[in-house]
Ligand SMILES: Cc1ncc(C[n+]2csc(CCOP(=O)(O)OP(=O)(O)O)c2C)c(N)n1
């Protein structure tokens with residue numbers, strides 16, 4: 001174990017897998033210069049053939065990754081969530097659907113790394129938290145690491161996985177630090193939630209950048225004598241339903257903290273599952289601590305009102321406690 | 323070579339170029355002081371937008387990109403409102419909702435700057451479509467980068483404008499890099515303007531440091547467009563003197579540009595070139611030119627004070643403008 005930055009942990013995961021498997025390569029805009037940080041050092045180690053700077057053509061290179069994967073390569077593609085809209089046709093019409101449409105003939109081990117910046121005054125064109133959209137598509141695995149260790153472990157699993165995976169790399173987490181295993185055999189499986197705090201009164205399911213806020217909220221509530229369980233699903237497709245249902249079975253109360261806009265969010269889906277399958281376990285109405293349903297305003301005076309925070313999570317917890 | 327252009331136009335160009343330069347020098351200063359966040363500077367490229375906009379009328383439209391202050395100021399934007407927007411204040415062009423990358427002033431034909439690279443090229447094409455459908459005489463121009471020229475949206479829009487014969491000016495600001503990537507590594511032809519052939523429209527390569535050359539090339543394209551002869555692709559070869567953006571200085575360390583190359587381009591500062599043309603041709607004196615710079619500087623200082631004193635938008639603004647009429651908050 002070594003303490004590392006989340007961003008470094010992502011890069012370590014990629015580098016380790018590139019050392020193991022020569023079919024893995026990375027492409028994206030300015031990846032050689034590592035503009036977004038996680039690819040630092042990769043060009044020096046792996047050279048021009050495996051670290052490709054692309055033209056500014058998301059639809060083109062998102063789709064080229066699909067084709068390369070279809071014939072045996074394992075591409076890792078770097079982009080920002082907000083630029084995925086440009087490559088949406090290839091993501092949805094090809095990456096997500098090819099295997100099914102072609103009766104299972106296509107195996108597409110592509111990883112799309114979507115750096116998810118928000119909260120820093122970047123306005124509506126650069127602040128999307130779009131993972132719920134991709135949960136709705138089907139055929140795409142949707143990964144949202146919440147800690148540095150998970151960033152590395154899930155990255156490695158994503159690269160080894162035989163389906164298209166979108167890794168949402170939360171910009172608010174990139175500079176955070178945590179203990180990260182150095183062992184190159186360390187991976188984190190998809191579909192297994194991480195319980196960050198055990199508790200008995202309220203379950204908080206926290207996604208991506210909401211994880212540290214949920215932990216802070218749990219600590220604050222502990223001081224008030226409320227025992228909060230914090231659960232990070234880590235992957236939204238596949239989703240560890242059992243872990244969520246077990247936790248709610250124990251606590252009888254649910255808050256979902258989700259940085260995505262609240263309508264048809266990951267929180268919406270999780271709450272609907274609990275409503276359908278664990279209604280009688282609930283002792284209070286479920287609460288959604290998600291972002292407001294609005295585009296991201298530039299002005300700090302407005303942007304600060306949008307996302308879930310420790311305070312909004314605490315408020316939601318208190319509501320479930322009546 | 324200033325003979326065909328009136329003194330008024332030349333001095334207007336100089337004024338607008340100085341407005342942009344001082345505006346961005348002020349932003350640089352305020353960024354260092356922590357007053358504003360990271361922005362993309364147009365310093366070194368001022369002649370492109372100013373030369374182009376000087377050849378257009380107030381009722382013509384423009385759209386732009388993330389390198390977003392030069393285009394609107396060139397088209398006549400109000401410096402106070404532009405500055406207040408970058409400060410995220412209520413008196414800004416977009417009430418503080420858009421910020422630096424999304425300046426827009428529909429009242430003087432500025433359809434807005436776009437943070438998504440290539441995204442406003444089809445939008446400007448659509449304004450040209452409206453002009454044609456309604457039998458109007460206005461033209462629409464879009465400023466986009468060498469990087470943007472590789473976007474599907476850009477290719478699609480150019481073909482569309484050509485087959486429909488639309489009054490659109492595609493003005494590619496080839497500053498030779500997209501962040502750290504040279505266009506020579508991403509564009510398969512020698513000049514981006516060569517691509518015009520494939521769309522069956524004229525492609526013109528212009529010295530983007532030379533406001534007069536930009537004015538003349540644009541004036542020709544505008545005339546063609548107004549005469550119903552369709553779109554033109556203008557490639558302005560230029561250079562950004564600064565880093566990709568304030569806030570991304572660390573990229574500088576990747577050494578994607580030689581210092582000697584930067585120095586060479588700085589020798590061709592568009593403001594010096596235009597001033598020299600004006601003075602050498604006897605159109606105006608150096609003192610007149612200096613007075614224009616000083617006035618622009620004063621205007622920028624005033625704009626900065628205005629922005630600082632404007633209030634932030636309050637909570638009641640959050641949901642406003644999501645839809646044309648108010649909708650229930652969900
Ligand atoms: C669709 C999209 N992809 C990537 C980016 C990130 N990005 C912002 S500016 C830029 C470079 C743009 O280069 P160019 O079009 O040449 O304009 P310049 O910055 O040189 O003026 C990139 C890659 C973006 N904003 N939008």
Ligand SMILES: [Mg+2]
Pocket residue numbers: 467468469495496497498499500501
């Ligand atoms: Mg460029």
